[in-house]
Amino acid sequence: xxxxxxxxxxxxxxxxxxxxxxxxxxxxxxxxxxxxxxxxxxxxxxxxxxxxxxxxxxxxxxxxxxxxxxxxxxxxxxxxxxxxxxxxxxxxxxxxxxxxxxxxxxxxxxxxxxxxxxxxxxxxxxxxxxxxxxxxxxxxxxxxxxxxxxxxxxxxxxxxxxxxxxxxxxxxxxxxxxxxxxxxxxxxxxxxxxxxxxxxxxxxxxxxxxxxxxxxxxxxxxxxxxxxxxxxxxxxxxxxxxxxxxxxxxxxxxxxxxxxxxxxxxxxxxxxxxxxxxxxxxxxxxxxxxxxxxxxxxxxxxxxxxxxxxxxxxxxxxxxxxxxxxxxxxxxxxxxxxxxxxxxxxxxxxxxxxxxxxxxxxxxxxxxxxxxxxxxxxxxxxxxxxxxxxxxxxxxxxxxxxxxxxxxxxxxxxxxxxxxxxxxxxxxxxxxxxxxxxxxxxxxxxxxxxxxxxxxxxxxxxxxxxxxxxxxxxx
Amino acid sequence: xxxxxxxxxxxxxxxxxxxxxxxxxxxxxxxxxxxxxxxxxxxxxxxxxxxxxxxxxxxxxxxxxxxxxxxxxxxxxxxxxxxxxxxxxxxxxxxxx
Numbered sequence: 001x002x003x004x005x006x007x008x009x010x011x012x013x014x015x016x017x018x019x020x021x022x023x024x025x026x027x028x029x030x031x032x033x034x035x036x037x038x039x040x041x042x043x044x045x046x047x048x049x050x051x052x053x054x055x056x057x058x059x060x061x062x063x064x065x066x067x068x069x070x071x072x073x074x075x076x077x078x079x080x081x082x083x084x085x086x087x088x089x090x091x092x093x094x095x096x097x098x099x100x101x102x103x104x105x106x107x108x109x110x111x112x113x114x115x116x117x118x119x120x121x122x123x124x125x126x127x128x129x130x131x132x133x134x135x136x137x138x139x140x141x142x143x144x145x146x147x148x149x150x151x152x153x154x155x156x157x158x159x160x161x162x163x164x165x166x167x168x169x170x171x172x173x174x175x176x177x178x179x180x181x182x183x184x185x186x187x188x189x190x191x192x193x194x195x196x197x198x199x200x201x202x203x204x205x206x207x208x209x210x211x212x213x214x215x216x217x218x219x220x221x222x223x224x225x226x227x228x229x230x231x232x233x234x235x236x237x238x239x240x241x242x243x244x245x246x247x248x249x250x251x252x253x254x255x256x257x258x259x260x261x262x263x264x265x266x267x268x269x270x271x272x273x274x275x276x277x278x279x280x281x282x283x284x285x286x287x288x289x290x291x292x293x294x295x296x297x298x299x300x301x302x303x304x305x306x307x308x309x310x311x312x313x314x315x316x317x318x319x320x321x322x323x324x325x326x327x328x329x330x331x332x333x334x335x336x337x338x339x340x341x342x343x344x345x346x347x348x349x350x351x352x353x354x355x356x357x358x359x360x361x362x363x364x365x366x367x368x369x370x371x372x373x374x375x376x377x378x379x380x381x382x383x384x385x386x387x388x389x390x391x392x393x394x395x396x397x398x399x400x401x402x403x404x405x406x407x408x409x410x411x412x413x414x415x416x417x418x419x420x421x422x423x424x425x426x427x428x429x430x431x432x433x434x435x436x437x438x439x440x441x442x443x444x445x446x447x448x449x450x451x452x453x454x455x456x457x458x459x460x461x462x463x464x465x466x467x468x469x470x471x472x473x474x475x
Numbered sequence: 476x477x478x479x480x481x482x483x484x485x486x487x488x489x490x491x492x493x494x495x496x497x498x499x500x501x502x503x504x505x506x507x508x509x510x511x512x513x514x515x516x517x518x519x520x521x522x523x524x525x526x527x528x529x530x531x532x533x534x535x536x537x538x539x540x541x542x543x544x545x546x547x548x549x550x551x552x553x554x555x556x557x558x559x560x561x562x563x564x565x566x567x568x569x570x571x572x
Contacts, residue, residue, distance in 0.1 A: 036542055040569035061532065065561030079553040086549060097500060105549075146481050169500035171507065181560050206565045227549065227565065237542070237568035256535055262569070263536040265561050275533045284535045287543070289557045293530040301486035301523060312522035325528045336526035339519060348512035351519035395527075423485040430483065431530060434559060438511065442495050445518055447479040447487035451496055456478075 036229065041240040045252040045264035047271075049214050049245045052198035053190070055127055056142025062265040064181060066217045066243035070111075071184035071203035074102070074121070075174050081436040083174040087116060087185050087204060097169040104160040108226045110187035111208040118156045123188040125154045125164065130458050132191070139197050143421075145458055147179060147443055149450035168451035175439035206236035215245040249274050256284055269295070269431075270387035272332040291333055294340050295431035296444075297395075300423055305367065311375055314363035315427070316353035318402035319395065323355075328394055339445075343436050360402035376405035377426040380419075383410035391429070484524045491517040532559050542567045 046062035053059075059067040076086035085091055089105040108116040123132070130145040131154075132138035141148075150173075152165045166173065177183060187202035201209050204226070207219035220240040227235045246252050246264075249271045255261030256278070266275050279286045297315070305311040321335035334341075337349045364375045379395070382388035392408050399406040411419075419425060433441045443449050450456040479485070494514035501507040518524070534557055536543060544556040546566025554563055 034541060034570075036566070036568045037570065038568070042540065042564075042567070042569060061559045062561060064559070068560060069564050076548055077555060078548060079555050082552075084548065084550055084552065097502070143481060146478055149478050168496050171499055171502055181558070225565075229546075229566070235546075236565050238564065241564060256537060259537065261537075262540050263534065266533045266535070268531050268533070271533075275535075278533075278535045284537055285543075286533055286535045287557045287562075289532040289555075289559060291529040291531045293532070293559055294526055295528075295530055296483075296524045296526050298483035298524050299522070301484050303485075306484075309521060316522045316525045319525065319527055321527050329528055333529050333531055335528050338515060339524060339526045340515070341529045345508050346511040346515045348515040348519070350512070351516040353519065353522050353525060420483060421480055423483060428483070432481070432483070438495070438499070442499075443481040445482060445484075445514075445523070446492045446495055447482055448492070449478040449481070458478075 036233070036237050038233065038237045039239055040237075041242065042238060042262045043255075043260060044241060044243045045246045045255050045261045046243050047245070047247065047249075047252070047265060047267060050212055050217055051214075053201035053212075054139050054197035055144050055186075055191075056140045057198055058143065058182065061267070063217075063243070063245070065265065066219075066241075067184070067201065068181060068205065069207040069219050069241060070201045070205045070209055071186065072205050073178055073181060073183060074124075074185055075178050077178060077181070083172075083178050083437075091174065093173070097171050097173070098166045100164045100166070100173050101157070102162050102164065104162075105226075106160070108204050109224060110189075110204055111202050111222060112187050112189050113224075114187060114189065116185060116204055118158065118160050118162050120185070120188055121162045122154050122156050123191055124183075124186055125151070125162070127186075127191045128183060129154075130461070134457060134461065138191050139194075144179075144183070146449045147176060147439075149448075149453070149456060149458065150176070152453070152456075167453040167456070172437055172439060175435075175437040178439065180435055180440045207238075207241060210240065217243045219243075253278065257281070268329060268333050270328075270391075272330045275332070276330075290343060291341050292343050292435055293431055294336075294344070294433040294441075295429060296339065296433060297427060297429050298425075299427050300425060302423060303426060305371070305373070305375055305377055306426060308367055308370060310363050310367035310370055311377075313353060314360050314367060314375055314402060314404060315377075315399065317356045317360035317363060318398045318404060320355045320357075320398055324394055324398075328391055340433060340441060344441065345437055346441055357402060360404075364403050374405065375403070376407070378407045378409045379427050379429075380409040380411045380416050380425055382413055382416065395429075486521075486523045488517060488521060488523065491515075491521075532557065532561070534561050539570045540567065541570055 048060045048063035051057045074088045075083045088102050090103045092101040126132045127138045128144040129148040130141045150166050152167050155163045190202040206225045208222045210218040210220045252264035253274050299306040299312050325335040338347050338352050340346050367375045381392035396406045432444050491514040498507050498510035
């Protein structure tokens with residue numbers, strides 16, 4: 001085994017001791033004149049709702065922010081993109097990257113008072129990969145079953161240490177374990193709690209559940225939280241936070257201005273004007289994420305018309321990305337030059353189909369020659385959403401210019417989600433891919449996340465037996 | 476198949492797929508990036524899916540909210556200040572006003 005992030009085995013004990021001390025001394029406010037004050041509550045406006053908290057109930061974006069006050073992750077991502085131990089204290093990998101030995105940090109406990117240990121790690125991993133579902137012990141893993149399909153088995157090797165064996169070598173396995181902040185450390189009592197798994201989140205985080213419903217999550221300070229600040233004050237500082245789903249952008253903006261909200265979150269997908277207005281407001285500070293989120297137009301290669309490469313090329317050539325970015329995004333973000341952005345390890349401009357109206361028309365003509373049909377397809381958008389309709393209409397305009405007929409399909413969000421993952425649409429827009437690594441890229445562009453493992457535990461399991469309709473990272 | 480459930484374009488491209496697994500087995504970061512780039516090129520050449528523009532997220536907070544982004548990770552190093560899942564609230568506090 002190779003020790004990850006550290007020099008070698010002989011240093012482990014010393015480093016672990018230092019790490020334990022460091023865990024109690026991490027806060028270093030940049031402004032020494034402003035000493036952190038304990039107490040108070042915050043009101044936060046968000047743009048996602050709360051479908052639930054079990055493995056298949058994927059919290060999206062701003063709702064994930066809220067969920068992560070209750071939950072932590074086994075590993076965390078540093079600002080430089082590296083994945084490092086968090087609730088874990090150390091990770092080692094074999095030389096061939098097919099075995100990963102993970103040790104849980106001492107002294108961390110769940111909100112229900114039970115300790116975080118090797119058994120809890122095994123329960124979490126077996127739940128994510130669907131092994132507990134097959135045994136009838138836990139609800140569906142949902143999409144996590146696909147994400148973790150490279151895992152062959154999970155073995156507890158000591159009280160706090162677990163070994164994960166993979167089918168294919170995976171240098172970036174910790175990215176999978178992180179899942180862009182989504183693979184929470186859940187208490188076994190939640191995972192094994194039947195229907196309560198969705199309604200009663202039990203984590204290790206700085207806050208614990210007070211109440212939850214579809215449009216609100218209320219959390220209160222966890223008095224037994226494991227981290228302290230540099231002065232020995234136990235974290236967190238706040239007494240509580242209320243996260244409220246406010247679908248209308250204007251409600252979040254007015255909430256900030258009227259002081260009914262302390263914090264609000266926004267997306268560049270349709271909220272650029274409001275973000276820019278807030279940036280001019282001296283009473284608020286606006287911070288932005290990097291451009292590390294890559295919304296895609298998914299062209300269903302399995303069915304007509306996009307089982308034809310000519311059809312896929314025609315649509316790809318027809319989209320004027322520079323114009324779209326100007327009209328719909330007010331140039332707040334960048335037009336795409338690859339299916340992922342420049343910060344991602346898979347970024348490559350080679351082969352990316354850029355706007356070329358002449359080639360779009362030629363490809364559409366080639367499609368007609370190939371099939372005898374005019375190129376035509378349906379494209380869903382969220383009924384009742386002005387922004388969604390405007391985005392779809394803008395794309396429709398490019399298709400019309402290329403002689404392609406694009407029929408707009410108004411559906412509810414629930415209907416879109418229900419039909420998206422069974423891959424029933426001819427084409428659709430959805431943000432799934434994100435980040436600097438490939439844990440949240442590769443599963444969306446490969447056909448077998450098990451790596452071809454014919455004896456994988458879910459190989460013979462019907463999709464419907466494990467699948468819930470909730471998607472990953474949808475908004 | 477469950478293992479392809481996340482691939483909304485529903486395609487099987489053995490060339491790009493094998494390149495991705497090959498990249499995941501490549502220890503050298505520079506070499507790994509090159510293999511991934513070949514996989515991306517293959518997917519793009521076949522127009523399996525496309526992207527129009529990238530996306531980012533923003534979070535606005537009033538002046539009474541303090542400590543945003545100041546709490547480091549437990550073993551040192553900073554978190555990402557802002558992501559699609561916002562900020563970390565562990566070290567956030569509220570001033571008296």
